[in-house]
Amino acid sequence: MSLSSPNATTLPPLPANFDVAVEFPITRRWTFFNHAGVAPISGRAASEIERFAREARDDSYLTGRWYQKIELVRKQAADFIGAAPEELAFVKNTSEGIAFVANGLDWKAGDEIISTSVEYPSNVYPWIDVAQRYGAKHIMLPEVDARVDIQSIFQAVTPRTRMIALSHVEYASGFRHDIAAIGQFCRTRGILLCVDGIQACGVLPVDVRAMNIDFLSADGHKWLLGPEGAGIFYCRKDLLTSLRPEIGWMNVVNANDYGHYDFTLRTDARRFECGSHNIPGILALGASMQLLSDIGLDIVMGRVLGLTAQICAGLAQKSYTVISSRRDHETSGIVSFKSRSHNHAQIINQLEKQKIIIVEREGRLRVSPHFYQSTDDINRLLNALPDDAAASRA
Numbered sequence: 223m224s225l226s227s228p229n230a231t232t233l234p235p236l237p238a239n240f241d242v243a244v245e246f247p248i249t250r251r252w253t254f255f256n257h258a259g260v261a262p263i264s265g266r267a268a269s270e271i272e273r274f275a276r277e278a279r280d281d282s283y284l285t286g287r288w289y290q291k292i293e294l295v296r297k298q299a300a301d302f303i304g305a306a307p308e309e310l311a312f313v314k315n316t317s318e319g320i321a322f323v324a325n326g327l328d329w330k331a332g333d334e335i336i337s338t339s340v341e342y343p344s345n346v347y348p349w350i351d352v353a354q355r356y357g358a359k360h361i362m363l364p365e366v367d368a369r370v371d372i373q374s375i376f377q378a379v380t381p382r383t384r385m386i387a388l389s390h391v392e393y394a395s396g397f398r399h400d401i402a403a404i405g406q407f408c409r410t411r412g413i414l415l416c417v418d419g420i421q422a423c424g425v426l427p428v429d430v431r432a433m434n435i436d437f438l439s440a441d442g443h444k445w446l447l448g449p450e451g452a453g454i455f456y457c458r459k460d461l462l463t464s465l466r467p468e469i470g471w472m473n474v475v476n477a478n479d480y481g482h483y484d485f486t487l488r489t490d491a492r493r494f495e496c497g498s499h500n501i502p503g504i505l506a507l508g509a510s511m512q513l514l515s516d517i518g519l520d521i522v523m524g525r526v527l528g529l530t531a532q533i534c535a536g537l538a539q540k541s542y543t544v545i546s547s548r549r550d551h552e553t554s555g556i557v558s559f560k561s562r563s564h565n566h567a568q569i570i571n572q573l574e575k576q577k578i579i580i581v582e583r584e585g586r587l588r589v590s591p592h593f594y595q596s597t598d599d600i601n602r603l604l605n606a607l608p609d610d611a612a613a614s615r616a
């Protein structure tokens with residue numbers, strides 16, 4: 223069945239001066255639907271890395287003013303998630319930020335950490351480790367029909383619950399937790415909320431203050447369109463000194479007074495930055511965040527949710543089983559689906575031959591488009607997918 227006919231999907235328009243081929247040259251070679259995996263970096267992020275390489279090659283650190291620029295990115299990143307710059311540290315990946323929480327808090331035997339059984343491992347192993355080291359209890363709630371009902375989370379809470387640790391968006395289903403409701407629940411009960419934000423930041427609204435998030439960690443290499451190895455970690459102001467950081471030369475108050483050993487830790491989020499920064503990565507991340515801000519996050523989100531709706535409608539027409547929740551406010555940039563009659567690996571291979579990229583996660587095919595893509599791109603995918611066998615009637 224061909225789906226190239228004009229369809230009803232209308233997306234919020236991109237600014238007239240936005241040149242897709244300049245910002246996303248990948249579109250010349252691939253129809254790329256794995257932004258939930260490792261996204262292409264934007265053209266302006268690539269330019270930052272090139273500029274850094276030239277400066278580092280020609281002048282070492284003398285002309286680039288890199289550390290001043292990093293502080294500008296810190297402010298920009300903090301604004302992006304509704305935090306203060308003092309609450310934001312740069313990290314090398316999502317895992318590092320979550321590890322700061324897991325390794326930094328004063329856990330007690332019997333503390334309970336509620337999470338799900340469908341988290342990416344970066345939000346599983348640190349809590350298993352805490353459970354093993356301190357005698358804490360790590361509770362992994364299952365998903366039902368690719369959703370984790372908020373009531374099941376609330377019902378799992380006991381007087382010993384110390385933390386709820388969730389991905390804002392689950393990587394294999396695309397299920398979006400109602401973090402604002404969970405945050406409000408946690409705050410009124412003195413429970414900490416730690417969020418793996420990598421599948422939400424850059425595509426869905428994330429406001430750490432409005433959502434009552436205590437800790438959030440996200441690398442930049444997915445929806446934020448930055449390179450791997452440069453991410454952000456938010457720690458709520460009141461909790462900064464309750465996390466014991468890894469110690470290096472840079473997280474103390476007089477870091478540049480090298481020979482005068484004053485081991486006084488900073489009280490802002492820079493206390494988590496123990497040594498030299500990933501400068502090109504952070505500057506590139508800043509450039510991509512600027513792009514997303516220039517486009518406007520409401521437009522970014524509107525386009526992505528429009529594209530995912532188009533995918534789901536087309537998949538249903540082709541008799542595929544859409545796994546992702548389509549309920550209001552539970553959707554995200556991820557659509558997971560299954561074929562009844564085709565081998566998933568073969569589908570992926572056939573698509574790749576046509577320069578279309580999707581992936582498989584946990585036995586589901588996963589498509590994750592970003593804002594710069596179009597309804598034509600989605601039609602290309604849908605047309606390339608073979609019809610699936612319709613479900614037999616019971």
Ligand SMILES: Cc1ncc(COP(=O)(O)O)c(C=O)c1O
Nearest residue numbers: 315316317342344389393420441
């Ligand atoms: C929910 C989630 N968290 C974390 C990661 C990656 O973690 P890190 O940034 O530590 O490499 C992924 C990558 O797929 C993910 O989907």
